[in-house]
Amino acid sequence: MMHRIRALEEVALRGLADKVVLGAIHPSIGQEAVPVGVMGHMSADDLLLSTHRGHGHTLAKGASATAMMHELLGRVGGNCGGKGGSMHIADFEVGMLGANGVVGANIVIAAGAAHAIKLRRENRMVACFFGDGAINRGPFLEGLNWAAVFRLPVLFVCEDNGYSATTRTATMTAGAGPAARARAIGVPAVEVDGNDVLAVDAAAAELIGAIRAGDGPRFLHARTYRITGHTGADPATYRPAGEVEAQAHNDPIGRARDTLLAAGVAAAEVDAVRAAALAEMEAAYGSARAAPYPPADQAFVDVQDIGSPAVEAY
Amino acid sequence: MMHRIRALEEVALRGLADKVVLGAIHPSIGQEAVPVGVMGHMSADDLLLSTHRGHGHTLAKGASATAMMHELLGRVGGNCGGKGGSMHIADFEVGMLGANGVVGANIVIAAGAAHAIKLRRENRMVACFFGDGAINRGPFLEGLNWAAVFRLPVLFVCEDNGYSATTRTATMTAGAGPAARARAIGVPAVEVDGNDVLAVDAAAAELIGAIRAGDGPRFLHARTYRITGHTGADPATYRPAGEVEAQAHNDPIGRARDTLLAAGVAAAEVDAVRAAALAEMEAAYGSARAAPYPPADQAFVDVQDIGSPAVEAY
Amino acid sequence: MARLSYLDAGRAALAEELARDPLVWAIGEDLGRGGVFGQYRGLTETFGPDRVSDAPISEAAILGAAVGAAMTGTRPVVEMRFSDFALCAVDELVNQAAKARFMFGGQARVPLVVREPIGMWRSSAAQHSQSLESWYAHIPGLVVACPATPADNKGMLKAAIRCDDPVVYMEHKNLWGLEDEVPDDPDYLVPFGEARIVRGGGDATIVSWSAQVHVAAAAAEALAGQGIEAEVIDLRSIWPWDKERVLASVARTGRLLVTHEAVAVAGFGAEIAATVAERLGRDLKTPVRRLGAPRAPVGYAPPVEDAVRVSRDAIVAAVTEMMR
């Protein structure tokens, strides 16, 4: 799965260079272990709320790479019919309720999805991902408090890559960090090395176990690193020289590979996974490029039932 | 000063019964020790941001009771010329930058006032009061983080009366409380018995000392009790029987009286203070009742310079 | 039929929908004690605290959680207390609730109702008196309802709860006590986009909504005394609004006055006046006219507050002038 996410984003970045991916994309290259470690404990029934940096979450939740690639290129066959693009990708079939272009907005939405689960006495849960920068937005406080007050089945996952766009998050964040804030709001929290997929997996298992047992919300603070720029177009020159290089040994995919090799898995086997992932994404990319754009009248579809512009545009 | 606040509100409540105080008023009867204990350490130069329950803050900051009473009655001579009323009372002359009708909104404004102080390298500080319910609003998080990140001279004071309107705040608030939240956001916090004016005074002295020394923001969590209903019109029947009575011994004015008597002050002396306060407020009330309403054209004054309705109403 | 207040009609509507559909629920500050105006009185007792729930003072979470809960198949009714406080949750309403269905390519439905009482209510001052219905009419994806009568407050709230779109539901605080006949039919629904003819007339058309409808009706009464028969139309919902009925009326009368309590500048009256001028410009007997509040905040002192109200006399004067 980590290979699939990486390959999807590498190909998407090529799409950006090829000028067929039109909107901004926010790659999660280097951060793949977090969604993979968490999503392993969730089923298609469970729900996911994601961010602007959501390709990895979406794929790990079970969305089709082909549909995602179509969406990134704004084509027919995209998860949102080409109307959402990278920042609004969603796949309700697999419980992925949407990326979000507004930092932190997904936190209160996730609390509400979990609220509905509780009201309906269903046996499922919600995961909500966001970045380290999002903990400075009001909805972080309001959403966590809400989930704790109503004892809702939601796992909050803070993917801490150290940056908020071009800003070092630490320079704009006071206090002891995301987990401390979560605890003060009444949400038990665990901190983990987010580039160690096994560690994430273990932490998620524990937290999700508690959530499924009805203990209310939990919080996972995963430290990771964003290898690329903030967007596909960002050269990230604001980073100190050598910082990216110093993180090379920390690449979650490289680390997982080392672990696998040490455990006796053949290198060729791992390489085959990578090759298969790349081939899958190349095929998805080819399919997307060959697909048409949605027709103009899609602009008026699915706005609303009552007072729809499809009936009268003005 | 506690007597003056109490007397002002008692008279204002009579004004409500007399149907001359027209808008909602939120009495702080029972909570007087908090502003009095804090404001003793502030000068007219220092700034104050207040709430819907701000009569005590405003008077303690040095506003004229007569002007306040005129404002509550919506008359000429009010601090805001009768245009604000209880929820928007302000007296910039004494550094009181406004009550606020929106819970929690004053927190970010206070951070900004302190930011301006820092930018201008001035030697003053800001105090920001809010209730226990306000800690569930996003601006609480955003404002405290802001003040801590920029190391601003602001004292946040949470007046915890246990209720948010008709709701027991504890039922809607997760975690270990206001001080724990503040600390997690990087603002050192102290908890105090808010009905003990000497304890508030001592805690405020310490916190304000740190602020004036340039150590950044501080937080005071003061536990208190609202003897009246949420508004002047609220019978507060949602409170368990006997709750108010059980708090009788805890009235900050009664406790201060006991302390004074124990310290050898004559009862007559204390009673004289109370009588003087009542007389002052009666006079203010009389003055306000005798004053005219502002003329209708005040509706168009002080809206804005550019594009003002005074030039053209539509 | 029963005689109910506007407030009780809304309460009955919610109670009936709560009873009818287990997926309907309501949440907001202080609902457990009946809500700030008593619109929820008794409902927690009847339906339990999960179905009619208190909320923290967290407007963004109230609305944002409703978006999440609506997308996952429940039907939340959220209470914002005063429309002014809904300004603490605009991202959630405008960027999330209104757009989710479209931007996710039709995968989401967001069947939520945002109750946000509007309007001037004696000496509530600048932060508790606003009428911002034109804002939401401008936002694709939203339905905007502004009932003026007890019957409509029942039938429209029920329609809003059953509707699959997010509905901004604006009750007027000054109408809570207004009593009138209200149908008992549990399926009494007032469809959006169908105006109500408050009073017929052939000389001029007065279009309004919410509390201002009653001011317009009083003006029409006074005008009738002068021999001027004004037709008064209550739009009931401003998105969608009943263009057909308004155009038909103005085509007949040749005169349009729109009046609303909100600020005139960029108020929804501008949309109506502009539409009528565009469509019927050649056939009007007199230019279209609007009456709304001056572009000033609402003040506390009565004379200052009254200075921004559109009075019955102002409407009478405007129509009289238009008849010349």
Added chain:
Amino acid sequence: MARLSYLDAGRAALAEELARDPLVWAIGEDLGRGGVFGQYRGLTETFGPDRVSDAPISEAAILGAAVGAAMTGTRPVVEMRFSDFALCAVDELVNQAAKARFMFGGQARVPLVVREPIGMWRSSAAQHSQSLESWYAHIPGLVVACPATPADNKGMLKAAIRCDDPVVYMEHKNLWGLEDEVPDDPDYLVPFGEARIVRGGGDATIVSWSAQVHVAAAAAEALAGQGIEAEVIDLRSIWPWDKERVLASVARTGRLLVTHEAVAVAGFGAEIAATVAERLGRDLKTPVRRLGAPRAPVGYAPPVEDAVRVSRDAIVAAVTEMMR
């Protein structure tokens, strides 16, 4: 005069005002690295991180802190990045900044500038493309500026910074790269409420603002080829808007078309069309007309996005029809 891009003109304006007045300062996310579009490039280096400051991702605090800092005598310029994100700070702008002076009886001044870039910018989709200028025009206390040219982006931003009212300053993202001559005069100020005649003409009046001005100008060019001389007016600020100039022009031409990128329903075009219809209804040669976006969110895929743009051809067609 110097040839500058719209982006650099705004940057020069801010730099000059920072240099002129030590009470001016700017704050927003990522400003230390030049801001998201580079509008702040180099300013932190020149003026230091206190004067051109990074902010946490806290829109409510950015705007709310600016209110506090403005009330205490400084002149904050706050950057909201996209006008869509300003929806996270509407209480701070509408309930606080806009009303403080009035509700405190004139004790407060709130001289702040809220920069919030608007408009469609290829495939930015529903949450990064909105134009909500009509919202703010509806709010008493606010000034609303929508510059269309590099010179105006300099002169109006400077005027906004020197103005004692809160100004919502809406640059258009699609104009950043537009180059033109810009005055060097450090006191070059473009006053609010004075429209610019982009091109004269006697047959029809086209009113617009922001990026749409350029579409309107291109349409007028095409119309001239057909022998129709349309006057194009760039309002520059929509509150206040230059009613006199628009009314004078329409009084001459007898025809008004307003066109803007924002949604037509309850867009500011309605206000202009309604005002002109009210004032000049009897003298128009043809009914007023508006062109704005359909009431739909902005989609990602180019054909879907383009479907909600008001094109040059749509303007040409409308004016041609009005000439019949």
